[in-house]
Amino acid sequence: MTDYETWERRTPRQRIVRYVLTLLLVVAAVASWRALNVRYNYLGSAPTEFMDLVNRMYPPAVGYSTEIVSPLIETVHIAVLGTALAVMLSVPVALLGATNTTPNKLGFAVGKFIISFTRSVNVIIWALVFVIIFGSGTLAGVLAVAVRSIGFCSKLIAEAIEEIDPGQVEAIKATGANSVETAIYAIAPQIKPAFIGVSTYRWDINVRASTIIGFVGAGGIGVELNTAINFFQWQRVLTILLAILGIVIFSEFVSAYLRRKVR
Amino acid sequence: MATKQEERREWSRPTAFYNHYVKWAVYAVIAVFLLWSAWNMRISYARVVEGWNSGAGLVTSMFPPELTPFKTDLLIEGMVESIAMSVVATIIGAVISIPVAFMAAENIAPRPVYWVGRGLITVSRAFHELIIAIIVVKAVGIGALAGVIALTYKTLGFFAKLLAEEIEDIDEGQMEAVEATGANGIQTMLFGVVPQVMPRIVGLSIYRWDINIRHSTIVGIVGAGGIGSTLINSFDKYDYDFFMTIVLAIVAVVIVGELVSTYVRGRIQ
């Protein structure tokens, strides 16, 4: 123990808490690692395997690119339709789930439940569920994307509704407008930017989601990707990956543009 | 009165688009696009009815959840593997994102290194975890290792981007001051930047862990271990009762993970 002790930034208690937490972290990490039963020979050969894969992928199959145009368009369709459906459905859910517009406690609980349940189930699981219900195809994909997005959209729209300026609502009421007119004139303009922002942002996310639901047969480019991988057509795989990259960047650009357009 | 009528002024709402024709054209294009999309799906009335029936069947078969001892074991085993994957991936991902962040920081990395760093981050962020997982599975084989690698790579993209931005924002003057003491570039970074962003990294790690739990429950669908494998097996065997049980279990774990993460983040701040 030297005088350096006085330099310590933390109180002894804080230090003990930190040590305990660090220890817990280490224990959790070790326990987790052991629970995974990783075979170390696989781990060791992983880098070579990856290099091998990359070598087999290059160069991309250029001729194949025309074949993937239509699944790519389908992917965008799924994202657009799914988002449109989600946005429509999330308006009533948001009205239920916002403290200032909810009709009663039960409605609020229902709204909150829909929001958290739909968000907690990944899009691929929703896709499986809808494939069970409707059989494989785009329809299952659209519904999966839509249902998964309801919670996200409703949550953000509900937050926007909670933040509206009540003064504007009162002013319109004071002119003798009825409640529908008040909603159109005083509430809608206030949540419009959030609404557009949420829709386009979610559409952007949904484009990514639409690229993978094909793995379980719910349409889009994922079907092609899955097939190419299963038949070890690695050059095609690279072509598809590049196409996905392109479409993802495209959607990011479009969504950013639209959000800038609506203030 | 008649003259008054004639000089009556008109008004129409100015539009964000170039003019009203453009606006209506844009709306028309959107409408046509949606119709085209819908038409592409070929939804028929019969299909909707059929779907409704099988959906109702699925929901009713969901209760009570099917839990024979054997299946309970499968469920727990898969879930433990998923959570273990999420823990390992979060830790490794956070740690190795530090060097990658330095590679991807424009103000310190040499050009070629910078492009490699940025490339790693962009690819990680652009691709869905399942796409990364399916490729990793082909490289290292089916199992939890593939899941860990995939999740680690996604985590890396998340952290390295944030950290790189942090590094790019630091005060050059301060950096020079530290350099003047004789420290080299890396030392400057390690002592000048990393401690500053450490509290944020801890908060973000917990946030990312939450996300990784979600992802760890699905990567098994493409063979990368965890409860997702159990889920896809029951799906392939048409064992929809057990399938729904697993889905409910996943929802429960995800919600608990979110609560824990929110609580812990609240406590650190």
Added chain:
Amino acid sequence: MLSVTDLQKTYDTGDEALKGVSMDVTGNEMVAVIGPSGAGKSTFIRCINRLTEPTGGSVELDGVEVTGLSKKELRNARRDMGMIFQEFNLIERLTVMENVLSGRLGYVSTWKAFRRVFAGDDIERAYEVLDRVGLGGHENDRADELSGGQRQRVGIARAILQRPKILLVDEPTSSLDPETSREVMDLLTEIAAEDDIPVLINIHEVDLAEEYADRIVGLRDGQKVFEGTPADLDESARGQIYRGEEIPDLTTGAQQSAVVEETAGSTPTDEGETRRG
């Protein structure tokens, strides 16, 4: 004519904001309601068009008992009362024209309102009103691009597009600088005269009230403690309204009013401090 009798309001919190206030507003007079913060001025004006639901008493406008009306009838009654707010309460993201036209919402069908279709006459009148409040040429500006004074003018235009039988004005100048405040007050006076409607106005600045009002009503703790012409508003009346002083008896009157004069000398800011304190 507006006739308010024994108006009471007790909020759910238990706050007795109005303890029975009565007054009449007729012709084209401007009646200013003054009083310290929390006196119940806003509550009073909001109870008249029932943005706040009164808990007792009655409000009568041209023979119609507003307090007893059903929802639908209340909407019709509200069309006859133009309201102007301290924070303007414009729809920030809509254009000036749409804000002004929203004054007609009580008259258009919901379907037309949904499509934002207004009658040609309404549009023409909106242009005229905009000219009148000095905002000609601003019809396509968005409300959030305007200055405070301009916004309040839009608020006034919205109210007069209703063709109201009375204007209810809640502290129209508190968010404005002194010069703009005067412009707004001038405009309100002009409207009262030209359209021949009364104006009931809550106001913080006593000097503005004295300058513009035909009659002044003083509220304190939910009760009317003063009513008279601006000339009647002497130092003792001010003391009564703002400091709750009893009406001084004649023996100590001279002394007390001297003290009051000192503190109340530099009127507007001083009043402001008194209110907050």
